[in-house]
Amino acid sequence: MPWSAADIPRQDGRVAVVTGGSGGLGLVTVAALAARGAHVIMAARSRARALPARDRILSDHPGATVDVVLLDLAELASVARAAGEILAAHRTIDLLINNAGVMAVPPATTVDGFEIHLGVNHLGHWALTAHLLPAIARTPGARVVTLTSGAQHFGRPLDPTTPRGYEGWRAYDDSKLANRHFAQGLERQFRAAGRSARAVTAHPGFANSDLMDRATAAGPRGAIMFPMARRFGMSVERGALSQLRAATDPRVQGGTMVGPRLQISGPPVARRLIRPGAGRAIRALWRFSRDATGLDVDVASLPADPVTCR
Numbered sequence: 001m002p003w004s005a006a007d008i009p010r011q012d013g014r015v016a017v018v019t020g021g022s023g024g025l026g027l028v029t030v031a032a033l034a035a036r037g038a039h040v041i042m043a044a045r046s047r048a049r050a051l052p053a054r055d056r057i058l059s060d061h062p063g064a065t066v067d068v069v070l071l072d073l074a075e076l077a078s079v080a081r082a083a084g085e086i087l088a089a090h091r092t093i094d095l096l097i098n099n100a101g102v103m104a105v106p107p108a109t110t111v112d113g114f115e116i117h118l119g120v121n122h123l124g125h126w127a128l129t130a131h132l133l134p135a136i137a138r139t140p141g142a143r144v145v146t147l148t149s150g151a152q153h154f155g156r157p158l159d160p161t162t163p164r165g166y167e168g169w170r171a172y173d174d175s176k177l178a179n180r181h182f183a184q185g186l187e188r189q190f191r192a193a194g195r196s197a198r199a200v201t202a203h204p205g206f207a208n209s210d211l212m213d214r215a216t217a218a219g220p221r222g223a224i225m226f227p228m229a230r231r232f233g234m235s236v237e238r239g240a241l242s243q244l245r246a247a248t249d250p251r252v253q254g255g256t257m258v259g260p261r262l263q264i265s266g267p268p269v270a271r272r273l274i275r276p277g278a279g280r281a282i283r284a285l286w287r288f289s290r291d292a293t294g295l296d297v298d299v300a301s302l303p304a305d306p307v308t309c310r
Contacts (some may be wrong), residue, residue, distance in 0.1 A: 002267040003241065004051030008248045011038035015090050016247070017132065019071060019125065020100025022050040025147070025204055028240035029097060031057045033247075038095070041086055043128075045073040045271035066154045066219055073124025075291060077113040085129030092139040093132055095247050098125040098146040098179070103172050114292065118158075121175035122182060123293055129186070130295035137190075137302045142197040145181040145246045148257070149176040149203050158285050178285060180257070185282040186275060187255040189299040197299075201273065202246040205260035207239025234265055242268040 016033045020026035033094035034040045034057055044050035050068045057066055069085050072078035086093070101121045111121035129144060130137075136142045149172075158178055180201050187199035245256040245268045252270050260266040290296050 003245050003249070003269075004243065004267075005032050005241065008032060008036045008244060009247065009250070011036040011094075014094040015041070015092060016095035016097065017041045017043055017086060017093060018099055019038050019073065019128065022046065022053045022068075025207065025236055025240045025243065026097075026099040027053055028236050029099060029243055029247075030066060031060070032240070032244055033095070033177075034066050035061045036248075037064075039065045039067075041069050041090075043082055043086075043100075043131060045070065046074045046127050053131075071100075071128070073120045073128070074116065076124075076127050077111070079124055079127040080131060083128055086132065087135060091135060092142075093135040094134060094139055094142050096129065096132060096144045097243055097247055098129070098144070099243060100124075101147065101175075104169050114169060117171040117175040118178065121172075122178040123289060124290045125179070125180065126297060127295050128161045129182075130293070130297050133297060133299065134302055136197055137193075137195055137299055140196050143247055143254075144183070144186060144197070144199045145202050145243050146186075146199070147203065147243055148179040148181050148183075148201050155288045158288055180264070180273065181278065181282045181285050182289075183257075184255060185286060186297060186299075188282075189297070190254060193299040193302075197300060200246040200252060200254060201257040202243040202268075203257065203259040204239035204242050205234060205264045205266070207236055209233045227250075232287050234260070244268075244284075245270075263300075 011033055016027050016038045018030050018040060019034070021030040022044035030040050031043050042050055042054055047068065047070060054066045054068055058064055069082050070078070071082040102116055105116060108116040110116060112119065114123055125146065136144060158174070183199045183201040190197045190199060242260065244257045246252055252258060255273060256270040257273050258268050258270045261269045286297070
């Protein structure tokens with residue numbers, strides 16, 4: 001059956017954190033969740049961009065509640081500050097949507113010295129999830145949704161021991177596979193620890209989002225893909241349906257990936273994720289991410305502290 005924003009269940013009393021929430025897919029996601037009653041934290045890098053976006057949502061949806069928290073995923077100290085601000089205000093978190101990202105940008109490093117795609121798309125979200133994990137794990141039915149892309153199918157599993165020359169699309173592909181492996185590994189941890197939280201992957205398909213405007217090292221691949229997306233791609237409203245369904249549809253199971261029925265377009269559907277060698281790749285990703293950030297994503301180490309009322 002087709003699924004649209006009208007199918008989002010009421011989210012009253014729920015707390016949602018959306019990274020990259022001031023534009024593109026993230027902004028659509030914030031607005032849709034707020035319209036259905038969630039208290040949404042718009043985590044964004046630019047206050048100048050986030051505050052007007054928040055005000056438009058509040059004007060369009062009287063009674064909605066949206067807070068802005070400054071978050072720069074390219075700086076681990078900023079991630080820690082943002083997480084601290086969120087945790088100071090909320091003991092429970094129902095939804096964490098790891099949406100923000102960069103795509104096919106010129107060679108660059110994060111503040112902490114990581115390649116920009118790996119640092120922003122994966123390690124920044126790894127750190128944010130690690131900081132927020134106690135609040136997520138204690139929240140009945142919580143979900144962590146991590147945004148990947150069809151580019152994951154071109155990605156290579158993380159191998160820090162093998163030097164790789166930089167190429168913008170290859171770095172993006174690899175980071176999107178890391179996003180998928182992160183979601184799979186987190187779901188395995190939730191299940192092994194007997195928690196009701198779930199981890200789900202989502203991909204928007206061929207969506208005409210503002211991510212393309214910042215892809216300044218897109219090269220021949222972008223020269224073909226971007227004009228096609230602008231002419232034939234789905235709107236951001238349709239592209240965001242995958243992550244909205246992954247976050248809110250009670251029928252979506254952990255460990256699945258929600259994306260367009262036709263891979264690049266169509267209504268969002270859930271599919272099982274199966275890829276040979278994923279276990280080995282996930283373990284390598286965990287070791288590298290833990291060593292790189294000094295933070296661990298380890299559900300089993302958290303005390304059992306279910307929250308039954310608020």
